[in-house]
Amino acid sequence: MKLTSLVTQIRKKESFLCIGLDTDLEKIPSHLLAEDDPIFAFNKSIIDATHHLCVAYKPNIAFYEAYGIAGWKALEKTIAYLNKNHPDLFTIADAKRGDIGNTSGRYARAFFEELQFDAITVAPYMGKDSVEPFLAFSDKQTILLALTSNEGAFDYQTKLVEGRALYKQVLETSKTYKNAENLMYVVGATKAEYLKDIRKIVPESFLLVPGVGAQGGSLEAVCRYGMNKDVGLLINSSRGILYASTEKDFAEAAALKAAELQNRMAIELNKVR
Numbered sequence: 001m002k003l004t005s006l007v008t009q010i011r012k013k014e015s016f017l018c019i020g021l022d023t024d025l026e027k028i029p030s031h032l033l034a035e036d037d038p039i040f041a042f043n044k045s046i047i048d049a050t051h052h053l054c055v056a057y058k059p060n061i062a063f064y065e066a067y068g069i070a071g072w073k074a075l076e077k078t079i080a081y082l083n084k085n086h087p088d089l090f091t092i093a094d095a096k097r098g099d100i101g102n103t104s105g106r107y108a109r110a111f112f113e114e115l116q117f118d119a120i121t122v123a124p125y126m127g128k129d130s131v132e133p134f135l136a137f138s139d140k141q142t143i144l145l146a147l148t149s150n151e152g153a154f155d156y157q158t159k160l161v162e163g164r165a166l167y168k169q170v171l172e173t174s175k176t177y178k179n180a181e182n183l184m185y186v187v188g189a190t191k192a193e194y195l196k197d198i199r200k201i202v203p204e205s206f207l208l209v210p211g212v213g214a215q216g217g218s219l220e221a222v223c224r225y226g227m228n229k230d231v232g233l234l235i236n237s238s239r240g241i242l243y244a245s246t247e248k249d250f251a252e253a254a255a256l257k258a259a260e261l262q263n264r265m266a267i268e269l270n271k272v273r
Contacts, residue, residue, distance in 0.1 A: 010055055014265065015262045017055060018054060018056035018090075018208065018235060020060060020239075021043055023059075024063060029042075042250075050254055054262070055089060056089060058091075058093075061095040083116055091117045092121065097122055097134075098122045098123035098124065098126055104131070104134060118140060118141060122134055135180065135182045138179065146170055147191050148186060185206075188209065190211045192218060192224075196225045208236060209226065212237060219265070237257075
């Protein structure tokens with residue numbers, strides 16, 4: 001099972017780094033724009049330079065859909081390249097899907113069967129019948145948005161409903177879904193102080209944690225409150241790695257930034273050995 005392989009890779013590489021492939025043609029080095037497929041050319045260079053430092057990649061689907069057919073083809077080529085050359089790496093479609101059952105079923109087929117991602121991010125707002133079609137894929141992971149890193153998270157996610165914070169109700173209710181063992185959760189690094197309570201509800205689940213770096217989240221705080229016996233964390237970094245340089249040395253610069261994070265992760269892992 002891929003999740004078992006993920007834990008093995010974390011221990012082997014002393015890393016729980018997930019690199020977000022939020023590839024923006026306005027930010028990549030200008031010399032790549034002459035390529036037939038500049039998005040894939042950029043992604044391939046990043047992957048080749050960083051694959052030994054991370055355990056997962058997470059393309060944000062919006063950054064591909066924005067370029068129409070060309071963007072979608074670049075996404076297909078990227079995930080095919082990862083699956084062929086680095087099959088042990090965990091791949092996440094950051095798609096934030098979630099709709100009525102039939103529609104969710106089609107989304108699940110698109111990302112799990114056609115594109116062959118290992119996981120997908122899903123919005124929980126429409127409830128059980130919008131999530132369970134993803135969970136029906138026993139060898140895949142569904143990553144439910146629980147407590148996100150953006151400022152607007154406080155609009156709804158932390159509001160009390162019948163005396164209980166909404167994000168806690170999302171966590172507790174999701175555990176009753178069919179095949180709930182296939183769930184992971186998104187918890188923003190800027191909400192690290194909430195992780196202690198979150199771990200009381202989902203002690204064994206993996207958490208995908210964006211917001212370290214550019215958004216101000218603390219890696220050390222996330223580890224202090226969120227790490228479990230299997231580590232249970234994927235720390236995502238996107239802009240801080242991808243755009244460390246806009247010159248021809250962009251891949252080398254990305255590797256240096258990824259190595260900085262990996263080294264800090266190794267320190268955190270050694271604290272709990």
